[in-house]
Amino acid sequence: MADKLKIKLSIADRVYPLTIDPAQEEGLRKAAKDIEAMVKQFEQNYAVRDKQDVLAMCALQFASKVTQKTINEDSLSEETAARLEKLALLLDETLT
Numbered sequence: 001m002a003d004k005l006k007i008k009l010s011i012a013d014r015v016y017p018l019t020i021d022p023a024q025e026e027g028l029r030k031a032a033k034d035i036e037a038m039v040k041q042f043e044q045n046y047a048v049r050d051k052q053d054v055l056a057m058c059a060l061q062f063a064s065k066v067t068q069k070t071i072n073e074d075s076l077s078e079e080t081a082a083r084l085e086k087l088a089l090l091l092d093e094t095l096t
Helices: 022-045 051-095
Strands: 005-011 014-020
Touching: 005 022, 014 022, 022 051
Parallel strands: none
Antiparallel strands: 005 014
């Protein structure tokens, strides 16, 4: 456990103590900062009574970004595969 790092992250007015690998620190701190910014944005733009509602909307927004990125990458992979297949057919026709 000597290679672990103890940090505290503040999210939505709560402090979360974590024990992490040092390589994770930058990403976790940036993620916490992004969540805090999004929480402020939701609180300013919408009538929100409960932090849980704000955090649920943050989770939905982050999850939708990840999901959309996966969809876009899958679409790109399919397009690339189709192009490679066409190139392979052209090469086969040219070589035979």
